[in-house]
Amino acid sequence: MSKPTSINEKLTVAPATRTERLVAYRGSLRTWIARPTNQTFARNIGILLAVGIVFSLTTDRFLTVENLTNVLRQVSFVGIASCAVTLVMVAGGLDLSVGSVVAIAGVVAAKFAAEAGWPLPAAFAMGILAGGTFGSLNAFLVVGLRINPVISTLGTLYMGRGLALLLAGGEPVKGVPLAFNDLATSTIGPISTPVAIFVIVAAVLLLIERKTLLGRWAVASGGNTEAARLSGIPIDRTRITLYILSGLAAGIAGIFINSRVATGDPNSGVGFEFDVIVAVILGGTALAGGQGTIIGTVVAVFILGVLGNGLNLLGVESFSQYVVKGILLVFAVGIGEVFRGTRRTLTRLGRLSSLNSG
Amino acid sequence: MRELLAVESLSKSYGGVRALRSAELDVRAGEIHALLGENGAGKSTLVKILAGATTRDSGEIRLDGVPVDFRSRAESMHSGISVIFQHANLIPQLTVAENVTLGVEQSRFGFLRDSAQRRIVRDVLARLGSGIDLNRVAASLRSAERQLVEIARALLHDSRLLILDEPTASLGSDEVTHLHLVLAQLRAAGLGIIYISHRIEEVLAVSDRFTVLRDGQTMATREAAGTRIEHVVSLMIGRDSDHVFQTTSHARPDVVLEVRNLSTETGLRGITLTLHAGEVLGVYGLLGSGRTELAHAIFGADPITGGDVHIAGSTRSIGTPRRAVRSGIGLVPEERVLHGLFPQLSVLDNMSSARPWLYSRFGVVNDGARFRLVDAMARRLGIKAASLEQVVSALSGGNQQKVVLGRWLIGGSRLIILDDPTVGVDVGAKREIYKLISDLTSDGTAILLMSSELSEVIGLSDRVLVLNEGSIAATFRRGQMSEESILRSAHGLSA
Secondary structure, three states, X not given: OOOOOHHHHHOOOOOOOHHHHHHHHHHHHHHHHHOHHHHXXXXXXXXXXXXXXXXXXXXXXXXXXXXXXXXXXXXXXXHHHHHHHHHHHHOOOOOOOHHHHHHHHHHHHHHHHHOOXXXXXXXXXXXXXXXXXXXXXXXXXXXXXXXXXXXXXXXHHHHHHHHHHHHHOOOOOOOOOHHHHHHHHOEEOOEEHHHHHHHHHHHHHHHHHHHEHHHHHHHHHHHOHHHHHHOOOOHHHHHHHHHHHHHHHHHHHHHHHHHHOOOOOOOOOOOHHHHHHHHHHHOOOOOOOOXXXXXXXXXXXXXXXXXXXXXXXXXXXXXXHHHHHHHHHHHHHHHHHHHHHHHHHHHHHHHHHHHHHO | OOEEEEEEEEEEEEOOEEEEEEEEEEEEOOEEEEXXXXXXXXXXXXXXXXXXXXXXXXXXXXXXXXXXOOOOHHHHHHOOEEEEOOOOOOXXXXXXXXXXXXXXXXXXXXXXXXXXXXXXXXXXXXXXXXXOOOOOEHHHOOHHHHHHHHHHHHHXXXXXXXXXXXXXXXXXXXXHHHHHHHHHHHHHOOOEEEEEOOOHHHHHHHOOEEEEXXXXXXXXXXXXXXXXXXXXXXXXXXXXXXXXXXXXXXXXXXXXXXXXXXXXOOOOOOEEEEEEOOOEEEEEEOOOOOHHHHHHHHOXXXXXXXXXXXXXXXXXXXXXXXXXXXXXXXXXXXXXXXXXXXXOOEHHHHHOOOOHHHOXXXXXXXXXXXXXXXXXXXXXXXXXXXXXXXXXXXXXXXXHHHHHHHHHHOOOOOEEEEEOOOOOOOHHHHHHHHHHHHHHHHOOOEEEEEEOOHHHHHHHOOEEEEEEOOEEEEEEEOOOOOHHHHHHHHOOOOO
């Protein structure tokens, strides 16, 4: 008797008729909106537009090319790190250490430039590499030793800050060449370098998310770990890779942030990890994993950037801005949860009544 | 026909409980083979061993004549065994296409080649008679659709043997018919199929042969054609009973609990019952018939959509577990560790958790009083623990169950709801629990006994309610009931 795989070979299916294609097309919008990440995305686009319109009407300077490029430059650092952290969280992990990685990367790069006299590109590369090393440490703790990701990366957040301060002797690194500042202020064509790098990082991670095995495995590992294991998905390898990517991305953000102040500052990036996590969560990534998109995170980064910029233009001081951003996060994410709960109840009731009548 | 799977003298014990005792099973290529048995007969253990989710103690398994020994699910899967567990194993956030190809994705340099695979996935699903949109996320699928997606996955995995565990538990009748058509097609293509279900009539209609397990042993393997249900049932339940049950009723005339026309979101429909002091009211039903749901609804743990639940002497419906506890109702839940215990806490903390007012005043706990109350009850129940400070998760199943029971006995209860109280409990502890039920009823406590074990329900109950799809299918009095008549009602046949 032949092997049952022959079932696949025996299959013949008539090509779809015109009506079938039409029905499929109509259905596709419904299936698109059925994904929670897409619902969040639609909501966030709405918020972004609303915030943008309000600020265009209430200030004269918001809707100028100069101001908007300024916004882009401001969000690029958080954006670079957020995109990578998104994938870590989709795979069921968490990375709180990015704030300290920023400082480590900056201090390491500045040290190599100032004290070892390395050419700047090599020094910056060492900074990014230091970030990657921290990512591997996170991977070792979370995947290798099976320590809860919150605890592991909270620990490395502290370790990293301490290491950066020790390395730099508690103050910004001295004797850094002036050209250290060029990276953050330079442009690639008409676009400032940090913005260009943000676009590239987001594009690469988007490709990973949508088109590679790594992206698929990330969703599977975070979505239903047991099912992923039973399907032969290399969960550990997936998570290790993503933690390292997250460290590298935070390293990139770190050399830009420190290049902007023209030295390696061990106190740079304090609170950075919270900006990142807020953007990722606002962008629709589930804390429990399995759900989240790069594009969603990018939009959320823009919302937070535009909000900060607009409130600045309106003369709202930074203390109140914290309050506003906190309310936005709780409101936007919390309301979604409430609605989701209600709809689930409604569908269940609907299904029950159809069962009972049928 | 070619023999595909041979299981010979397979044994497996969990602690002191022998789940399988020299079980035998043979499945041919191109056959649907029903695996039947009561809860605890060893079906799921057998499936777990075949799936590689647990290992055997002794015995032999041959697949296509080659001896196999699976140490992981992956090994079993690579040998061509696909298992569709009762609770679908899909990634809720991935689409249909992504779920079907999960683990066997085609890729080049790490980049997915989805479009090539999508065609195969669509073809396989079409072959299964399903036009499910490949872009829908698994979370939005109905259970019938999920099952088809899992079957499609099994086909992509080069399966030789497909095991379905209770595949029809959540399906409507059209969906069941369709599933059976699909299975017949797969049989024609040469797959071996093991089909596990409680719905005997349904299984017999679609199977070629069937095997009955009882107490971990294979009772018989027969041709399905022309077999009568009564015959299968008698194979399943056997005649011998190890337990001696009380024969006298302690029921008194005064009503303790009254349930009128109760309906819930969880699927109960129009349940009406009355429970008297000292009475044991048994509730029997198949998986998914609403047994546990009824226990939860009466205890106020699930929201009620219609009808009401009254404790005697009160006009208010119970509504919340807190009010149930305050009115003297105790629940011994089916999921002992998950719903019944605080696994990390001590015996003392667990047993004293229900009625803090017995040993506290103005919110301040009197530790001495608490210890004395628990100590007395632990002695009375004969709980075997190193000390009352021992963490409860370290105890055996039987002792854990006594801890849960003891919690409700401290201070006394008017009604105790027992939801499958003897599952995962050794024989000795089982006997003690039966004795305890008898003692309690003679003191006037009413017992609502949900059970999946027929002999237990019949042996202990003064009356038995049989549930079928959320409603009461029949009521039997002591002396009128037989295992056959109860099973027939539970299957929705006329008694």
